[in-house]
Amino acid sequence: MGAFSRLGNDLYSGRRSIDFVGRKWVWYAVSAVILAMAAFGLVSKGLNMGIEFTGGAEYRVTLSADRATQDTADELRAAVAGTGIESAAAPVVTTSGSEAIIVQTEPVNDAESAELVTTILDVTGATEADISQTEIGPSWGKEVAKRSLIGLVVFLVLVVLFIWAYFREWKMSLAALVALAHDVLITVGVYALSGFEVSPATVTGVLTILGFSLYDTVVVFDKVRENTHQLTTSRLTYAEAANLAVNQTLVRSINTSIVALIPVAAILYVGVAQLGSGSLKDLALALFVGMAVGAYSSIFIATPLLVQLKSREKDVNYDERRAAARRREAAADPYSRVSAADRNAAPPPDPRQVREDGSVARPPVMAPPRQAEALNKGRVVPKAHGPVKPSPSAGRVQPTRQPRSKRGKK
Amino acid sequence: MAARRPNPGRTLVVFFLVVALSYGLVALAGVWKPKLGLDLQGGTRITLIAKGDVSSASLTEARGIIEDRVNGSGVAEAEVSTQGNKYIVVEIPGASRRDLVETVKRQAQLRFRVVAAVADGAAGASSSTPGTGTGPTTGTGTGTGPTTGTGVPGSAPTSSAPGGNNRAPYAWAGEKDKKNKTKTPTPTPSQSPATEQPTQADALDDPLTWMDNPDPRSLAAFNAFSCPASGEPANVDDDPDKPLVTCDEFGQKMLLSAALIEGTDLSSADTLPPSQQSVEWGVDLNFNRAGTTEFARISQALVNTNKQFAIVLDGRVISAPTMQGLITDGNAQITGRFSEAEARSLATSLKYGALPIAFEKDPPVELVGPSLAGNQLSAGINAGLAGLFLVMLYCLFYYRGLGLVVIASLLTAAALTYSLVVLLSEGAGFTLSLPGIAGLIVAVGITADSFIVYFERMRDEMRDGKSMRVAVEAGWLRARNTCLAADAVSLLAALVLYIFAAGVVKGFAFTLGLSTLIDLVVFFWFTHPMVSWLARFSFFNRGHAMSGLGAESLGLDAVSTSGGKA
Numbered sequence: 001m002g003a004f005s006r007l008g009n010d011l012y013s014g015r016r017s018i019d020f021v022g023r024k025w026v027w028y029a030v031s032a033v034i035l036a037m038a039a040f041g042l043v044s045k046g047l048n049m050g051i052e053f054t055g056g057a058e059y060r061v062t063l064s065a066d067r068a069t070q071d072t073a074d075e076l077r078a079a080v081a082g083t084g085i086e087s088a089a090a091p092v093v094t095t096s097g098s099e100a101i102i103v104q105t106e107p108v109n110d111a112e113s114a115e116l117v118t119t120i121l122d123v124t125g126a127t128e129a130d131i132s133q134t135e136i137g138p139s140w141g142k143e144v145a146k147r148s149l150i151g152l153v154v155f156l157v158l159v160v161l162f163i164w165a166y167f168r169e170w171k172m173s174l175a176a177l178v179a180l181a182h183d184v185l186i187t188v189g190v191y192a193l194s195g196f197e198v199s200p201a202t203v204t205g206v207l208t209i210l211g212f213s214l215y216d217t218v219v220v221f222d223k224v225r226e227n228t229h230q231l232t233t234s235r236l237t238y239a240e241a242a243n244l245a246v247n248q249t250l251v252r253s254i255n256t257s258i259v260a261l262i263p264v265a266a267i268l269y270v271g272v273a274q275l276g277s278g279s280l281k282d283l284a285l286a287l288f289v290g291m292a293v294g295a296y297s298s299i300f301i302a303t304p305l306l307v308q309l310k311s312r313e314k315d316v317n318y319d320e321r322r323a324a325a326r327r328r329e330a331a332a333d334p335y336s337r338v339s340a341a342d343r344n345a346a347p348p349p350d351p352r353q354v355r356e357d358g359s360v361a362r363p364p365v366m367a368p369p370r371q372a373e374a375l376n377k378g379r380v381v382p383k384a385h386g387p388v389k390p391s392p393s394a395g396r397v398q399p400t401r402q403p404r405s406k407r408g409k410k
Numbered sequence: 411m412a413a414r415r416p417n418p419g420r421t422l423v424v425f426f427l428v429v430a431l432s433y434g435l436v437a438l439a440g441v442w443k444p445k446l447g448l449d450l451q452g453g454t455r456i457t458l459i460a461k462g463d464v465s466s467a468s469l470t471e472a473r474g475i476i477e478d479r480v481n482g483s484g485v486a487e488a489e490v491s492t493q494g495n496k497y498i499v500v501e502i503p504g505a506s507r508r509d510l511v512e513t514v515k516r517q518a519q520l521r522f523r524v525v526a527a528v529a530d531g532a533a534g535a536s537s538s539t540p541g542t543g544t545g546p547t548t549g550t551g552t553g554t555g556p557t558t559g560t561g562v563p564g565s566a567p568t569s570s571a572p573g574g575n576n577r578a579p580y581a582w583a584g585e586k587d588k589k590n591k592t593k594t595p596t597p598t599p600s601q602s603p604a605t606e607q608p609t610q611a612d613a614l615d616d617p618l619t620w621m622d623n624p625d626p627r628s629l630a631a632f633n634a635f636s637c638p639a640s641g642e643p644a645n646v647d648d649d650p651d652k653p654l655v656t657c658d659e660f661g662q663k664m665l666l667s668a669a670l671i672e673g674t675d676l677s678s679a680d681t682l683p684p685s686q687q688s689v690e691w692g693v694d695l696n697f698n699r700a701g702t703t704e705f706a707r708i709s710q711a712l713v714n715t716n717k718q719f720a721i722v723l724d725g726r727v728i729s730a731p732t733m734q735g736l737i738t739d740g741n742a743q744i745t746g747r748f749s750e751a752e753a754r755s756l757a758t759s760l761k762y763g764a765l766p767i768a769f770e771k772d773p774p775v776e777l778v779g780p781s782l783a784g785n786q787l788s789a790g791i792n793a794g795l796a797g798l799f800l801v802m803l804y805c806l807f808y809y810r811g812l813g814l815v816v817i818a819s820l821l822t823a824a825a826l827t828y829s830l831v832v833l834l835s836e837g838a839g840f841t842l843s844l845p846g847i848a849g850l851i852v853a854v855g856i857t858a859d860s861f862i863v864y865f866e867r868m869r870d871e872m873r874d875g876k877s878m879r880v881a882v883e884a885g886w887l888r889a890r891n892t893c894l895a896a897d898a899v900s901l902l903a904a905l906v907l908y909i910f911a912a913g914v915v916k917g918f919a920f921t922l923g924l925s926t927l928i929d930l931v932v933f934f935w936f937t938h939p940m941v942s943w944l945a946r947f948s949f950f951n952r953g954h955a956m957s958g959l960g961a962e963s964l965g966l967d968a969v970s971t972s973g974g975k976a
Contacts, residue, residue: 107772135776137774162898211900263851264797269793270792274788
């Protein structure tokens with residue numbers, strides 16, 4: 001724990017830094033591969049829509065663990081197919097969890113349904129209380145699908161509005177949206193590749209992860225905004241400030257994700273182990289994948305993308321040039337412009353210029369003295385006794401004040 | 411400083427009073443467990459989907475009718491509710507009731523029958539056949555006669571309402587008399603097993619003849635029948651081909667013939683305001699061609715007698731007027747001592763063939779067996795406890811002393827949530843379903859996250875060199891905004907889900923939204939004051955190794971313990 005905390009502190013102060021922004025193409029490539037797989041899954045296998053969307057009947061029999069076996073399922077499949085009911089000619093019979101068997105058929109009418117129930121009860125030896133059934137007409141399925149779609153669209157619109165209102169900046173909004181789309185696509189892709197059934201609970205899960213993923217992004221962007229707010233007085237470029245923000249929120253992101261994933265994992269585990277397939281599993285699986293991907297995308301996708309979008313901006317370019325200039329000044333050697341009277345007699349290195357490892361900052365270089373004076377470079381500022389805030393008035397090469405014609409009238 | 415901030419101790423006390431108050435309300439309600447959804451206690455759910463756009467008024471009306479129908483079939487605690495602008499959800503808890511699916515799915519039936527006998531339904535004692543003139547009243551035990559039903563309380567004018575209620579006379583309209591030989595009435599002898607009587611095959615063939623001379627079996631059934639307590643619909647099997655014994659809303663039982671006209675033959679029905687001809691409200695009926703011929707036939711048989719015909723809606727007599735004139739043009743009027751509201755209600759019932767809206771053909775039906783329900787309930791509770799426990803463990807491990815604050819906050823939030831869920835299920839009819847439980851569990855993560863945001867902020871402030879007591883406040887100001895944004899997103903998600911998701915998923919959205927609000931309450935009025943209060947103890951503000959704020963856990967070499975910035 002101490003090591004993790006130490007890491008947290010180092011990340012916070014910037015002493016240690018993981019280059020999230022700089023290595024953006026690595027993350028983009030990773031995401032691109034995953035997205036390609038997801039798209040491949042979607043196209044080649046498609047989603048396995050549950051009966052809630054396609055219409056059909058599902059019978060779930062709760063049995064004791066020793067009865068809920070593949071053998072019983074096979075027996076049941078034969079029996080159901082043997083009823084002669086047309087829509088139940090090719091039933092899907094699976095075991096679910098350790099104590100249930102699920103039979104799925106095409107839509108049936110009431111009489112057929114009653115017959116199927118009798119058949120299932122006969123074969124499994126279960127009682128009326130042990131059987132649960134869901135019958136969904138095709139029209140309802142369309143309805144559910146339509147509502148889910150409307151929900152998704154409305155939610156996305158609201159999210160865009162929210163992001164816009166919160167960040168007041170379309171570039172941040174765009175980056176957040178790309179991250180959202182990324183999360184949803186990957187989650188959907190996981191469903192396609194794994195062949196898990198998509199039910200309304202899954203859709204709910206997906207809508208919920210939209211919220212979670214957005215929230216992760218909000219937290220990171222908040223910090224980015226805070227760090228980049230005072231770029232004019234700091235030595236960082238926009239990219240560096242953003243990267244620092246990600247590093248500073250990294251520990252929190254990890255903690256948040258763990259804490260959010262623990263309960264979802266609990267639901268997922270209990271749902272699968274105890275109930276087999278069902279709304280709990282559908283919901284939890286979508287949430288689990290979505291939350292994990294959401295945490296990843298807010299760090300690895302959203303922020304680098306934001307920086308990339310921002311890099312075209314004039315102000316950000318200024319910031320970069322300013323930061324570069326400041327760095328050059330800092331690196332400038334105070335003795336560089338002092339003319340050497342005697343080449344052989346090198347002066348002892350200034351103790352303030354000696355680095356920790358003992359090397360001297362830069363070997364003396366000859367330079368014309370007149371120029372040095374004119375440029376006002378090479379002055380050694382006495383070391384301050386306390387921390388000094390970098391001030392814009394010190395060491396500026398050019399004033400950035402616009403000419404009167406461009407300043408506008410007051 | 412101290413003057414600006416409320417005293418943390420006082421905030422905590424007030425907060426606990428509020429929690430205690432919520433439990434006081436729960437105790438007052440006397441219910442300690444929330445109502446469980448069907449998926450957790452077993453039962454049947456049928457969702458009816460209205461076709462096309464319907465007004466909320468007609469949806470509500472349809473809901474009332476279906477509720478009557480379900481309750482009429484002897485189910486006590488069925489709940490019928492409208493959802494959104496096009497769904498009616500019928501929920502029948504308890505054992506699965508496959509048989510009820512048909513009852514609910516059936517479009518309501520409106521039929522016209524003729525009345526063979528009327529009696530006070532309370533005891534099933536006396537009966538009388540209002541049928542006069544024509545037929546011999548074979549088999550009826552009691553006196554006959556053209557008078558009003560004998561056992562009727564508050565009897566009505568003899569002339570118009572033999573049934574003893576104020577529904578009544580028929581006045582008619584048109585003159586042109588089309589040939590009224592009808593096509594054969596629906597019932598056939600063999601299809602009326604309850605009344606099969608070889609000797610009376612002819613009579614059975616035509617309900618109009620039958621009504622004057624009901625077969626003994628029907629009469630026996632009629633005599634044995636008694637109406638349920640007033641107001642409740644009778645539990646009868648409304649088969650168009652058989653005679654029917656049922657009740658009207660005044661608690662009188664009636665022996666009715668097989669159906670003569672189906673509700674579908676009625677093309678329109680409207681209220682008829684008082685006019686010069688009539689000082690009362692009435693209802694105007696229009697039949698289609700088949701209905702017109704049949705109605706003309708009934709009219710001929712019934713005119714100038716005290717015999718009634720009955721309009722039966724879902725097995726219940728909604729009106730039993732007599733025929734005041736010969737009506738052959740299919741345009742009839744029912745008058746009686748209607749108030750405007752009564753007339754309107756009758757017209758609506760007639761117009762819509764009972765249900766004001768049509769439903770999609772195959773509604774989704776869900777039956778949850780009790781064993782699955784039990785499994786799901788225990789799975790939900792297990793997952794909840796496991797999730798809560800693991801989150802607490804993680805926080806304790808990572809935040810140590812502060813982890814105790816997380817645990818206390820989570821427990822408080824859980825307590826508050828439970829009391830609210832119970833109160834809502836008692837007061838607002840909220841039922842806790844499996845997705846609802848999932849929502850509560852997922853919310854554990856959201857709630858714990860607020861604390862993490864806060865604590866991380868606090869630690870960041872301390873890393874900047876602030877002392878704990880300062881960092882608590884500085885971190886709070888920043889964490890508060892982040893947390894508000896996060897919860898706003900969560901609430902937004904919950905709201906959209908609640909509005910747009912179909913069916914049970916609403917439960918998930920609801921509990922997620924509820925927990926998010928509770929998270930805010932606990933965060934503002936419990937966690938923050940709690941941390942402020944703890945900051946007074948040297949265990950925390952001196953950075954004890956186990957407090958979670960020590961130098962080692964912050965990754966610093968030394969923690970500032972002085973009052974302000976180092």
